[in-house]
Amino acid sequence: MTHHDCAHCSSDACATEMLNLAEANSIETAWHRYEKQQPQCGFGSAGLCCRICLKGPCRIDPFGEGPKYGVCGADRDTIVARHLVRMIAAGTAAHSEHGRHIALAMQHISQGELHDYSIRDEAKLYAIAKTLGVATEGRGLLAIVGDLAAITLGDFQNQDYDKPCAWLAASLTPRRVKRLGDLGLLPHNIDASVAQTMSRTHVGCDADPTNLILGGLRVAMADLDGSMLATELSDALFGTPQPVVSAANLGVMKRGAVNIAVNGHNPMLSDIICDVAADLRDEAIAAGAAEGINIIGICCTGHEVMMRHGVPLATNYLSQELPILTGALEAMVVDVQCIMPSLPRIAECFHTQIITTDKHNKISGATHVPFDEHKAVETAKTIIRMAIAAFGRRDPNRVAIPAFKQKSIVGFSAEAVVAALAKVNADDPLKPLVDNVVNGNIQGIVLFVGCNTTKVQQDSAYVDLAKSLAKRNVLVLATGCAAGAFAKAGLMTSEATTQYAGEGLKGVLSAIGTAAGLGGPLPLVMHMGSCVDNSRAVALATALANKLGVDLSDLPLVASAPECMSEKALAIGSWAVTIGLPTHVGSVPPVIGSQIVTKLVTETAKDLVGGYFIVDTDPKSAGDKLYAAIQERRAGLGL
Numbered sequence: 173m174t175h176h177d178c179a180h181c182s183s184d185a186c187a188t189e190m191l192n193l194a195e196a197n198s199i200e201t202a203w204h205r206y207e208k209q210q211p212q213c214g215f216g217s218a219g220l221c222c223r224i225c226l227k228g229p230c231r232i233d234p235f236g237e238g239p240k241y242g243v244c245g246a247d248r249d250t251i252v253a254r255h256l257v258r259m260i261a262a263g264t265a266a267h268s269e270h271g272r273h274i275a276l277a278m279q280h281i282s283q284g285e286l287h288d289y290s291i292r293d294e295a296k297l298y299a300i301a302k303t304l305g306v307a308t309e310g311r312g313l314l315a316i317v318g319d320l321a322a323i324t325l326g327d328f329q330n331q332d333y334d335k336p337c338a339w340l341a342a343s344l345t346p347r348r349v350k351r352l353g354d355l356g357l358l359p360h361n362i363d364a365s366v367a368q369t370m371s372r373t374h375v376g377c378d379a380d381p382t383n384l385i386l387g388g389l390r391v392a393m394a395d396l397d398g399s400m401l402a403t404e405l406s407d408a409l410f411g412t413p414q415p416v417v418s419a420a421n422l423g424v425m426k427r428g429a430v431n432i433a434v435n436g437h438n439p440m441l442s443d444i445i446c447d448v449a450a451d452l453r454d455e456a457i458a459a460g461a462a463e464g465i466n467i468i469g470i471c472c473t474g475h476e477v478m479m480r481h482g483v484p485l486a487t488n489y490l491s492q493e494l495p496i497l498t499g500a501l502e503a504m505v506v507d508v509q510c511i512m513p514s515l516p517r518i519a520e521c522f523h524t525q526i527i528t529t530d531k532h533n534k535i536s537g538a539t540h541v542p543f544d545e546h547k548a549v550e551t552a553k554t555i556i557r558m559a560i561a562a563f564g565r566r567d568p569n570r571v572a573i574p575a576f577k578q579k580s581i582v583g584f585s586a587e588a589v590v591a592a593l594a595k596v597n598a599d600d601p602l603k604p605l606v607d608n609v610v611n612g613n614i615q616g617i618v619l620f621v622g623c624n625t626t627k628v629q630q631d632s633a634y635v636d637l638a639k640s641l642a643k644r645n646v647l648v649l650a651t652g653c654a655a656g657a658f659a660k661a662g663l664m665t666s667e668a669t670t671q672y673a674g675e676g677l678k679g680v681l682s683a684i685g686t687a688a689g690l691g692g693p694l695p696l697v698m699h700m701g702s703c704v705d706n707s708r709a710v711a712l713a714t715a716l717a718n719k720l721g722v723d724l725s726d727l728p729l730v731a732s733a734p735e736c737m738s739e740k741a742l743a744i745g746s747w748a749v750t751i752g753l754p755t756h757v758g759s760v761p762p763v764i765g766s767q768i769v770t771k772l773v774t775e776t777a778k779d780l781v782g783g784y785f786i787v788d789t790d791p792k793s794a795g796d797k798l799y800a801a802i803q804e805r806r807a808g809l810g811l
């Protein structure tokens with residue numbers, strides 16, 4: 173194996189420590205594999221390699237000297253646009269499949285099945301019913317659950333093309349619903365939007381890049397719909413997050429415990445594992461683990477249980493292989509999305525069990541324990557007992573848990589933010605936020621989303637950008653692996669606010685944090701949850717826009733995905749643009765092979781929907797551009 177400068181790979185101290193260990197033991201990680209992939213294909217990077225039919229692959233010469241058309245006649249613009257919108261559709265399918273799973277669970281609960289689940293947050297259920305126009309007066313809980321499930325599943329089934337998805341229509345600002353409706357950008361059906369995107373990008377169909385990109389924005393809105401319904405219904409099922417003190421980074425693992433990581437996205441299993449772990453504590457102790465069972469999170473399912481149970485976060489996407497290298501991980505339980513197929517290969521060198529659970533997703537080398545929500549507790553117990561058995565095979569001499577972890581205050585759902593603001597002004601909770609935006613103590617709001625990529629030093633772009641914007645009094649929100657980066661870097665603390673926030677922002681976060689009884693300022697970065705939970709930020713922004721009587725595209729609100737990697741991140745970025753946000757991406761999507769597509773998403777979109785992409789790999793100049801976009805929005809509001 174080639175030698176790495178491990179500090180260059182990641183800005184996370186634990187990751188660097190584990191990467192040095194990987195080097196010493198010749199264990200290959202994502203960073204090693206990335207190096208072996210160099211140089212990566214220039215045609216693919218520019219989006220100019222078309223693999224849609226078997227006459228291909230066709231390549232368009234980026235410099236205009238070689239072929240200009242694929243065998244079918246598709247030009248560079250069509251090729252780039254088709255592949256981009258297919259990626260957005262895949263992202264939409266992923267988020268929405270997660271949403272469907274939750275919606276079906278609600279339906280089954282309403283039918284008296286799924287005895288291991290209940291509606292833990294009735295207040296949230298009633299709030300959703302109000303939003304979706306479901307009657308509650310004098311009705312039983314299960315009847316309401318059934319109606320909500322039916323309306324939600326309608327978003328996967330409606331065949332009336334002109335009737336927009338119910339969740340979007342009920343949740344966005346009236347102006348946004350009208351604007352996107354007029355443009356034909358409000359999807360009628362999540363599944364149909366994905367299928368139609370696949371259909372129109374089949375060989376010989378849509379060959380107009382502008383039309384294709386508009387289709388991409390439409391299917392991206394279906395991603396937002398799927399995310400919204402997944403988040404909101406999960407809250408009803410498992411509880412709406414409230415601020416809780418937790419911890420992040422590999423130092424959360426315990427030498428004396430059976431360590432079980434939950435990795436993936438869907439809370440249907442991970443939430444039950446958290447509940448059941450307490451019941452099996454004595455079995456773990458009997459097996460020699462004096463500290464019992466320690467559940468830790470990775471990626472978005474980690475955020476789901478961190479936000480609701482305070483479960484500590486071990487790490488985020490790019491470093492998901494590294495907890496195994498501590499020699500103290502008994503099991504990693506995975507479900508869907510962003511799970512590295514390399515995990516079983518690394519686990520082979522240790523005693524760790526990699527357990528796949530989703531009925532559609534298996535990984536060779538892993539043990540498959542199919543998850544059935546009808547037997548959720550039973551499945552969770554089986555998995556935990558496998559981990560307890562693995563503890564007996566742990567080699568104590570190989571245990572090397574990094575000593576480092578950071579305190580993290582998490583759990584800022586839109587409801588939790590409003591509740592904190594209500595401590596300042598009970599009659600009009602949003603007023604303190606509006607007043608401080610107007611008087612400039614808060615210049616604007618940035619939502620950090622997305623992943624890690626080997627193309628950026630892990631977490632560094634997030635940390636640099638957040639510090640630079642917070643210093644300029646921009647309120648920072650985060651979800652997904654962005655939130656993981658901030659938690660590990662210690663930016664979800666009151667101390668970080670004191671250290672890094674500009675004076676105006678610091679004053680506001682201190683006043684609210686103190687009034688809300690947090691014993692100090694609100695954290696510098698507010699953790700809003702997993703990637704589907706980006707809809708929480710949309711809910712908060714929509715409430716703000718409605719209060720001001722403006723549209724989302726008028727707010728000094730921007731989004732940034734400086735280390736984005738997945739197709740889901742492209743879907744999120746695309747709906748962020750479509751709802752009107754200037755949206756930064758820091759790893760370049762495969763679009764630069766087409767000037768037309770690049771111009772469409774970075775410039776023309778602004779006239780059409782108000783939002784647009786800012787592509788910039790340099791956090792410093794990206795921060796300046798995001799800040800300038802915030803100032804432009806402030807000027808538009810007369811601020």
Ligand code: XCC
Pocket residue numbers: 437471472489509510621622623624652653654702703737738740741
């Ligand atoms: Fe996946 Fe959600 Fe990206 Fe992280 S941020 S790498 S999509 S786990 Ni969602």
